[in-house]
Amino acid sequence: MSNAWEDVWGSDSDAEVEQSPDLLKLRDEHSKRGYLDGIVSSKEDNLQQGFDDGFPTGAQLGKQVGTIIGILLGLQARFGDEDEDLRKAYINAQKELQINKVLSKSIFDPNFDLHEKHPVIIKWTEIANVYCKKYHVASI
């Protein structure tokens, strides 16, 4: 909140310095009142647009994660008893591909856009493909 206030209300031009203190006070007072009214004016607006904008990316990531998990799950169900590495890979994939890790803010830009391929999904696609090759499954 404090940053937002500074952005909006901080001095941002030399011209202001030349304005009278009374005028600055008048501006601050009424602008702040307007800002507060403005910020509560459109409570629900844009939520749906944002939702629709984020949904396809989330769907794509979910499907990719699911495919990796489905492959490792299927393989470990049949070969896991004899392949300890596969068993461990499946357990680790479930941890590293958790929704809160895949949708971590640190991977997205401030507007929640993804500009490059998802690093965690790239990593696990490669690992899953190693086992696909080993057990003659079509690679992802």
Next chain:
Amino acid sequence: MTMDFDDSLTLEEQYYQDGYREGQNENLKQNFLEGKQFGLQVGFQRFIILGQMKGLCDVVDSYNFQNPLFEKNIHTVRTLINGLEMNNDDENVIGFEKVLVKLKNKFRTILIALQRLIKDEKKKPLTFEMFEDVSRAIAGDIKGFVEDDESAKTKSTQDQAQSW
């Protein structure tokens, strides 16, 4: 600088309007981003199980059982998944729910048939309930879903869905 009373009132109004627009824009931007976070999350949750089905079909397909019914069911599951649009348009949301019911039923039969085909291997059977539990464990627990900081505010899916 000197101002008469009318000038002062006009200025007050102008400053108020400037502030109002600023606040309104800020709010719209925050709303959009909040909605987008939720859209990312719900999209992920809806499609993870479809990816899982696809991945498992790829694995069982490689077993090459030479069973026409089994192969047909796998083909149907793949076709249904590939036909789903990945957006939140109204008609797609309704279509998604219908297709998901079909997919789950078809996939259950694949898992049952799979157990029969590999029963000699004495493996622990993979049930659809176990299969669903896996997606739920990965995508269901979404407290503070895009927050890196654990102390960040937490919301359950239900809370968010209710506020939607």
